[in-house]
Amino acid sequence: MMRFKRPLMYGGLFSILTLFLSACSNRSIHRQPPTGFIYGPIYHYLGEPMSHLITWMANTVGNAQTNGYGWAILVITLIVRLILMPLMLSQSKNATRQQHKMAAIKPAMDDIQKRQKAATSQEEKAAISQEMMALYKDNNVSMTGGIGCLPLIIQLPIFSALYMAIQYNQAIFHSTFFGINLGQTNIIVALIAGLTYVGQSYLSLVGVPESQRQQMKTMMLMSPVMTFFISLVSPAGLGLYFLAGGILAIIQTAITNFYYVPKIKAEIAADLKEHPIKVVTPKPAAPVAPKKAEPKAKIVQSAPKKNHQPRNAGKQHR
Template identity: 50%
Template sequence: MKKLKHIGTLTAIAGLALFLTGCVQRTKSGKPYGVIYDYLAVPTQHIMNWLANLLGGSYGWAIIAVTFIIRMVLLPMMIEQSRKATVQQEKMAYIKPQLTEIQKRQKNATTNDEKAAVSQQMMALYRDNGISMTGGMGCLPILIQFPIFAALYAAIQYSPELASGTHSLFMGFSLGQPNLFLAALSFLVYLLQGWLGTLGIPAEQKKSMMSMMIVSPLMIFFISFRAPAGLGLYFFVGGIFACIQTLIIYWYRPRIRASVEAEMKKNPPKVVLPPEPAKAASSATTQTVAQEHLSNRKRNAGKQQHHHN
């Protein structure tokens, strides 16, 4: 279930990214225009041109500088989101026995009522123990990167400077053309970041993260392979920052684990009762009410007969 949720999230991200990159239109003469190009790409091109002039005319270093600035601005927010996700992972270990039992019941459920009851029980387990169904990973950092991604894509794709061979060369390859080597580097660095994210967590949680470790780098590889190499350079440098962010969380994980352990000792995990006893109790209550009603009817009938005599 979690794997499907992660894959669905990645699919939505990829779809929105492709939508943003496809918002640039062209006139009959080939000149780009549109909201994305006019308000995002053009200002980004001006920034890149300014940075390139400061860095000896190198647009490769300009892209690296832009990536560095963006990642440094987003780093505190990304670390905080990763910290929240780590807290959620540590809390999950404490409700694992109950969660396993509910998952077994969910697998064996046959009727819609049984499935609905088990789903409500699972939601109650998460809610009562302060655990997010999404794992604590907010969407804000991802949403912030969408316009940045669209701006860089359009700026690199339609940059006159990068279209010319003289200005677009960086480390021997053209930033304006797709490059398999940079796409492979982007794939490897995000694969490394995914592996670093599994350090220090239980083996069971590692299994649930395997799909993300593969799917996310593959998605970045295919986007980088089809896009100009300048965007692949952005992904590669961004992946290095992602690795640094993951290592920071790894170093802080023992403190997070100790904090969660102290919290759980103070407020032990709440046990969510299965729906069957509730149904049984409801049936018993119904039966008791019915018996009392029948008894009252007998007493009333006896009174009426005595009064008649």
């Protein structure tokens, strides 16, 4: 269950974003800001402020006409990632800690899963499931692996605002960044953005216990594929946001792997030495006493009835 929960969660969030951007793209053919019941308020509260922010940032960091809008998007990406970095580092450390705890309880988990497959009755399966829950709880192991989707949820409004700002601000839409038109799709930007997340995904597998590495590969490839797909159908300015975010994610993953992971390993080793893994010993099933055979009912045969004649019967025939 845990193996498929996180890929579905991330894939679902990325699918919602893709559908939202596709709907916006259909409305942006005439380059007029949306005024509908749904997209009007979104553009008013997200897209328009982001458009002003990018324009101000472009004039601040350089000339808006010469790569300024591209630099502005990169600066905004850096600011967003720096704001989210404490939360993301905390989640990375928590996930790493949970991975090594999972490796520690794996022998007990293998035994439980083996007995669960061999169980025949529903009562036995329910008891083994309770035993598995107790193993997680007693050893303070999270069934979700410590991974949360809060950073991605926080970034969803930023994706939407950036997309709308590029689509409906004519200056941003027609601007270029080192020859790349920020308002048009660009397969090179999409490909590089996807590859940065491929590198980040494989870097995140460094230090992961071998028993969990194989099942994490599917989840790790989900993010690069969806990033490439969204960047491919979106303006290059949004792809530039993903590309810069992927580079910063690689730096963050490197910090986690080479600075925090050794400390976490030492911490878990010391904790396991002081508090060994608690394994719930299954209670043997109580022997069922054989039922005593019920004594057969004795058939009582009634004695044949004697033909009693009245005492004066003979006298009456005289």
